[in-house]
Every structure is written in C-alpha cells, then in structure tokens.
Amino acid sequence: MELSQMSLFASCVLIFVSATFTDNILMARFLGMCSCLGVSKKVDTSLGLGLAVMFVTAVTAALNYLVYQYMLVPLHLEYLKLIIFIVVIAAFTQLVEMIIERTSEKLYNSLGIFLPLITVNCAILGISLFMLNKPYSFWQAFAFGLGGGLGWFLAIALIGGIREKINESALPKGLEGPGITLIIIGIMALGFVGFSGMIKI
Amino acid sequence: MLTSILISVGFLLACGLILAALLVLAEKKILNYGTCHIHINNGKKTLDVEGGSSLLNSLAEQNIFIPSACGGRGTCAYCKLKVNEGGGSISPVEEPYLSPEERQEHVRLSCQVKVRRDLSIEIPDDLFSVRRFHAKVARKRALTHDIVELRLALVEPTTIEFEAGQYIQLESAEYKGHEAVMRGYSISSVPSDKTHLELIIRLVPDGICSTWVVQHLKEGANITLSGPYGHFHLSDTTAPIICIAGGSGMAPIWSILRDMKEKGLNRPATYFFGALTQRDLFFLDEFKQLAKECPWFTFVPALSKEPADSSWQGERGLITEVVDRHFPDTSQHEAYLCGSPGMIDAAIAVLKKNGMPEANIFYDKF
Incomplete structure (x- = not known):
C-alpha cells in the first residue's frame, strides 16, 4: 500500500518503525559513528547519550521541516538547507543544554556533558536531510525523526552493553578500543540487514 | 543572479544573528544565578561571587589560586578541594578521579563544580597566600x-x-x-x-x-x-640539623642553609650530598665557601657509583651508609630530607635506627 493511501496515524507508525529498524541510521547508514565509538564504553553513558540524541533528533527534524517548508522553499533557497540545518541544530542543543541545566541538575549531570557532543553529531543532520527525500507531512517528518533517534539509541545501547561485557584487556593489543567496537558494529549491522525489505515505503 | 546571492547571504546572516541573539538572551535569562556566597573553612572567610562559572574560576577571580594544570577541562585532577555544601552531584567528568574515600569526604574537582547557590568549602590555609x-x-x-x-x-x-x-x-x-x-x-x-x-x-x-x-x-x-x-621549612627549635639530599633535591636545602646564614642562626648543620659519580656533583665550591664562612656548617659530599681507582678524595658509598658512619647517635638531632621516595624511606630507616624520633624528621618527597 502506498503511504498516501494510508491514514496519517498508520503512515506515521510505519515510518517510525522503518526509521528505527530497516533504515537504522547507525547500523544501515553508518552515521553518528564518532560519538558512538567515543561514548559506548558503558551502558549508562550510552543510554544517556542515546536519550539525548533521540530527543534532539525528533525535535530538530520537526524544526528543520518547518524552516525548510515555510522559509527556504518560499525564498527558493533550498540549496542552503545543509548550513541552515546545522545552525538550527547547534542553536537548539545549546538552548536545551541551558534549560536542562537550570531545571534539573540531576538530568544535566547525566545528560548535560553529551549535549555539546550532539551539536556535531552527523546522525542528527543526516535525519534532517533524509526526511526531505520523501514527500512527508509535518507529523510524518516528526515520526521519521523520532524513529531515527530511537534507532540510534537502540544501536548505541546494544553496543554499550556488549562492550561492557567484553574484557578489553584480554584482547590482542591491536583490537582494543575502536578496533573491536567497529567489529561489533559490523556484525550487528549484518543483523540489521535482516530487517531490510520488511517495510517498503 | 546578484539578487539571489544577496538574498541567500542576507538570509544566512539574519538566521545566524537571530539565533545568536536568542541564545545570548536565553543565557542571560535562564542561567542567571545572581550573587552567591562561598563560605571558606567554616566561615573564616566569605566571598561574594557572581554565580554561573566554575568554582575554580570564581576563586581565581578572588585571588585564591587552586593548583590546576589542564585549564579547567577536568583532566589533571589537581584542583581537588572539599565542597561540603551546595556542590550538587558528582559529574561523569569527575568520576574517574575521585576515590571512594574522597567521595565520602565531599572532595570534588573545583573546575567541574559550578557555582549555582551558596557553597561551603574547605581550602588548606596556605593556599590563601x-x-x-x-x-x-x-x-x-x-x-x-x-x-x-x-x-x-x-x-x-x-x-x-x-x-x-x-x-x-x-x-x-x-x-x-x-x-x-x-x-x-x-x-x-x-x-x-x-x-x-x-x-x-x-x-x-x-x-x-x-x-x-x-x-x-x-x-x-x-x-x-x-x-x-608546601610545609617543608626549618623548625624554630635549636636542635642540630642533618640534611640529606641528592641531585635536584638540593634546591630547598641550599635555600634553607643560606637563609640560616643570613638570619645569623648558629645551629650546627651537616649536609650530606649524595650523588652517583663526580659528573653528578655541582655547587661544590659554593658549599665549601659556605662551610668556610660558617663554622656551624659541615659539608659532606658522597659518591655511590664512583670507580674505586678515581681521583675522588671524599666519602664513598650509599648516602645512608655515610650518614650512619657520621651520626651513630641521632637522638638529639633534626633531619631535613629531600629526594626520591626510595632515598627518603631508606634515610628515615637509618635515622630512626640511630635514635631519632620520627617527629623530628621533615621531608619533601618527589
């Protein structure tokens, strides 16, 4: 069935699921790798960064959708989307960092240090750019952002869990750190390949 | 063509400016903590600072310098101090640097503690100067x-x-x-x-x-x-002094001995200068000159690795053996040691064996 024939809610759910699993931003597109390699040593920090990324991805996807549809398209400035999206994401993360810092110190202590990392996370920019490839409506774009963020969250949480269990000091020296992580990610990516073709939109 | 360039540049500029202005405004509004009081050492001193920056920087602005090597990035862990109240929870940046005992005593990295409210902290007294x-x-x-x-x-x-x-x-x-x-x-x-x-x-x-x-x-x-x-300095007793230091450990001893001369203190003092071979010796003439001018001072250089057939006329052997030979009874003396932990531990063992109370031994390990 084509997206346009479905109800808005059904299409949103479908887009959400496909962005999370079949099109997983980290496993299928290999975006957001640098911060994933850097922070996935432990489960709790992985969860922290993953949650922050999920939140920022969903909101900036919606924000960037509005900026694109209602500012860039009318002014015929579509080619500026890359730079404008980066600026919007950076400003938004800064703002969120400030608000979190003021409202909940506990959340700030567990999430706050990851927010500057997110400013330059390419997965977030990638999702904002990919959503323009399809003729999404606002809510569909938001579902795509949320799903993409959840996908990244799942992936880094899984990698964090595996890395925590692995006794790195028992590995050959050349495999420590990023080496074994990339191997883990590669094998996990093979698993995610299993989802491909499950949903076609 | 020109208009489209102008429009795109103008749009970019406007976007950037608006967002920057928004952030500046937000920072002023959201992160405004007002004036906070920092109570130091149970109210010995109270500082009024503008909230919002790190404790390390707030103290530096008030001319209290906590040692810090990394510039507040939380990587050197030199800026530790006790934050008894108002420090908030330990951030992930600090975690690797704090032992369980330190956590119990509320030790924090002052560069990672933000001044958000009134704080109560403890600083060693000598850091004030x-x-x-x-x-x-x-x-x-x-x-x-x-x-x-x-x-x-x-x-x-x-x-x-x-x-x-x-x-x-x-x-x-x-x-x-x-x-x-x-x-x-x-x-x-x-x-x-x-x-x-x-x-x-x-x-x-x-x-x-x-x-x-x-x-x-x-x-x-x-x-x-x-x-x-540092707390390594001459005590104000009149006990005779034994100084033991090798290599660059000579620095504080050289300062203390000349300070004694300037102040006209006539406490008997012996300096054991330990080195490996003759090429590791320095300031020999200066110390001999000092010994000539000050009858209370004796200078004993000793070499441990000097070849047996060399021209060296002075003492030979490990510095601890030389001290042992010169002072079989150290019960009335005070000792000032500066050097590597190994050398200092060995020297303390010899001094105690010869009767020196541990309270009379002062040292600077590095």
Whole structure:
C-alpha cells in the first residue's frame, strides 16, 4: 500500500518503525559513528547519550521541516538547507543544554556533558536531510525523526552493553578500543540487514 | 543572479544573528544565578561571587589560586578541594578521579563544580597566600649533564614572599604534541631576594615539564608559575640539623642553609650530598665557601657509583651508609630530607635506627 493511501496515524507508525529498524541510521547508514565509538564504553553513558540524541533528533527534524517548508522553499533557497540545518541544530542543543541545566541538575549531570557532543553529531543532520527525500507531512517528518533517534539509541545501547561485557584487556593489543567496537558494529549491522525489505515505503 | 546571492547571504546572516541573539538572551535569562556566597573553612572567610562559572574560576577571580594544570577541562585532577555544601552531584567528568574515600569526604574537582547557590568549602590555609606570577627567564645554566638552574625575574606581581624550603608550580607551554602541564619545583634561592626565584631542575627521562625546561626554554622567555606551596621549612627549635639530599633535591636545602646564614642562626648543620659519580656533583665550591664562612656548617659530599681507582678524595658509598658512619647517635638531632621516595624511606630507616624520633624528621618527597 502506498503511504498516501494510508491514514496519517498508520503512515506515521510505519515510518517510525522503518526509521528505527530497516533504515537504522547507525547500523544501515553508518552515521553518528564518532560519538558512538567515543561514548559506548558503558551502558549508562550510552543510554544517556542515546536519550539525548533521540530527543534532539525528533525535535530538530520537526524544526528543520518547518524552516525548510515555510522559509527556504518560499525564498527558493533550498540549496542552503545543509548550513541552515546545522545552525538550527547547534542553536537548539545549546538552548536545551541551558534549560536542562537550570531545571534539573540531576538530568544535566547525566545528560548535560553529551549535549555539546550532539551539536556535531552527523546522525542528527543526516535525519534532517533524509526526511526531505520523501514527500512527508509535518507529523510524518516528526515520526521519521523520532524513529531515527530511537534507532540510534537502540544501536548505541546494544553496543554499550556488549562492550561492557567484553574484557578489553584480554584482547590482542591491536583490537582494543575502536578496533573491536567497529567489529561489533559490523556484525550487528549484518543483523540489521535482516530487517531490510520488511517495510517498503 | 546578484539578487539571489544577496538574498541567500542576507538570509544566512539574519538566521545566524537571530539565533545568536536568542541564545545570548536565553543565557542571560535562564542561567542567571545572581550573587552567591562561598563560605571558606567554616566561615573564616566569605566571598561574594557572581554565580554561573566554575568554582575554580570564581576563586581565581578572588585571588585564591587552586593548583590546576589542564585549564579547567577536568583532566589533571589537581584542583581537588572539599565542597561540603551546595556542590550538587558528582559529574561523569569527575568520576574517574575521585576515590571512594574522597567521595565520602565531599572532595570534588573545583573546575567541574559550578557555582549555582551558596557553597561551603574547605581550602588548606596556605593556599590563601598563593599567587600566580608572570616571570622572565633571566639565566639558564647547566649544572651537570642532566641538571639545569633557572633564575627567574618576576614581572607581575614583582615580588614574592616565601619561606626557605617551599616550592612553586611551573606551567610548561605546549610543545611537540605535549599539552601544557604544571610541575612543582623547590625554590633554591633565598627568601630575602623577593624579586627573583631560582630553581634546580633535573631532566626526567620522558618528563613533559623538565624536558620542556631543559631543551626548549630559552633565556628571556616568558614563563608562568604559582606559589608558594608546601610545609617543608626549618623548625624554630635549636636542635642540630642533618640534611640529606641528592641531585635536584638540593634546591630547598641550599635555600634553607643560606637563609640560616643570613638570619645569623648558629645551629650546627651537616649536609650530606649524595650523588652517583663526580659528573653528578655541582655547587661544590659554593658549599665549601659556605662551610668556610660558617663554622656551624659541615659539608659532606658522597659518591655511590664512583670507580674505586678515581681521583675522588671524599666519602664513598650509599648516602645512608655515610650518614650512619657520621651520626651513630641521632637522638638529639633534626633531619631535613629531600629526594626520591626510595632515598627518603631508606634515610628515615637509618635515622630512626640511630635514635631519632620520627617527629623530628621533615621531608619533601618527589
């Protein structure tokens, strides 16, 4: 069935699921790798960064959708989307960092240090750019952002869990750190390949 | 064509400006903590600071300098102090640097604690007199194959007050991929010379700061340091003194002995200068001169690795053996030791064996 024939809610759910699993931003597109390699040593920090990324991805996807549809398209400035999206994401993360810092110190202590990392996370920019490839409506774009963020969250949480269990000091020296992580990610990516073709939109 | 360029540039500019203005506004509105009070050492001193910046920077603005080498990035862990109230929870940046005991005692990295409300903290008393100095290298000379002497002229502030035996922290600059670090060096000059500092620095293999000083620092260069730190200084008793130090550990002893001479103290003092071979000796003439001028002072250089058939006329053997030979009874003496932990532990063992109470042994391990 084509997206346009479905109800808005059904299409949103479908887009959400496909962005999370079949099109997983980290496993299928290999975006957001640098911060994933850097922070996935432990489960709790992985969860922290993953949650922050999920939140920022969903909101900036919606924000960037509005900026694109209602500012860039009318002014015929579509080619500026890359730079404008980066600026919007950076400003938004800064703002969120400030608000979190003021409202909940506990959340700030567990999430706050990851927010500057997110400013330059390419997965977030990638999702904002990919959503323009399809003729999404606002809510569909938001579902795509949320799903993409959840996908990244799942992936880094899984990698964090595996890395925590692995006794790195028992590995050959050349495999420590990023080496074994990339191997883990590669094998996990093979698993995610299993989802491909499950949903076609 | 031109209009489209103008529109895109204008749009970008407007976007950037609006977002930047929004952020500045938000920072002013959201992160405004007002004036906070920092209570130091149970109310001995109270500072009023503008909230929002780190405790380390807030204290530095009030001229209280906590040692810090990394510039507040939370990587050197030198800026630890006790935050009893108002510090909030420990951040992930601090976690790797705090032991369970330190957590129990509310020790925090002051660069990672943000002043958000009134704080109650504890700082060692002597840090109150610590200042940060800008200085110029007035003279740099080699004393042995691996030890140099630096003479620094203070530029801002121009004078320093310290006690003979204290040390300063030297900040190295970045070079060849090494980041700036801070290392402590004892002052070898006398406290009466308030405008200059002298340091004796040994090249530590792979040492970041000492390599920088020995190989990269030039005469006339600008340098930053903070101090004075430390509790290693002469006691005010009249007990005879035994000093034991080798290599660059001589620095505080050299300062203390000359300070004694200037102050006209006539306490009997013996300095055991331990070295490996003759090429590791320095300041021999200076010490012999001091011994000639001051009848209360005896100088005993001793070599441990000197070949048996060499021209050396003085003492031979490990410095602890030489001390043992000279002072079979040390029960009435005080000892001042400076050097590596191994040397100091060995010296303490000998001194205690010969009857010295542990309370009379003062040392500076590095």
